[in-house]
Amino acid sequence: MVIQRLRRFEARPGAYLRLDLSAVVSPGAGEQWVEESTLIFGECSEMEISLRGDGLPQMRSALEALSASQAETAGGPEAMGDSGGTWHDYRLEFDVGHIAVRAMRYSFCITRTHPSIPGRELRELR
């Protein structure tokens, strides 16, 4: 299980919400590296953030609600699908609060790995 931690967020109300995350990944026995990623919600109509504490929030879950009548899909950021130009509600639960946003779209990419792994390049999931 990979634990994502929130390192930073940047909000431009009415425009976008950007989250910088980091995770410690263990791809093999004795191997461990840090993966840093960026999650950007675009064309945001609503955003709600409630966080407390003085450490890096640890992400528990990420949900996307397609509409009120459709079931939510649980999983990490990878589990969230294409918005297709309609409003989607996203909710990220952390151990110290939550971030909820209504947005048209999002993008998620891994921006850096450490230590460097040969052959692994910038990977964009959407």
Next chain:
Amino acid sequence: MPTAFNASKLFPKDAEVVELSFEPGQSLRARIQGVRAAQDDRTTQVSDVVFAGVERIEMRFKIGEANPRIESAVYRLQDATHAQCSRGSDLPVGLSVHTNSGSVTVFCRSIERVVLQESKIDSAPPVAKPG
């Protein structure tokens, strides 16, 4: 002293919240933009306010309106409930900024710095002289 701080001067009415960036446990940076008019002189003011030692942040913007306009800013000592969770006697202070589309409340240790930039706005374009 916290009470000496004038929130409405730092976040003047009708100024706009351009950007908020937050690093958990460290700082919250707010970028505020507004126009100040004094007689014939109009200036654009952009300020960066940095809050250090942030312990709690509550933020909600309901409408997708860019650059929410500030309606009021209130600065106060934290409530007693939160005080029980704080460390030592250096109690955080709370600041609530209300805009036309939402609000931000932050509890922090201190205001680290304020950077203010001003640029003059030309009141009228130069008039071409005949001839």
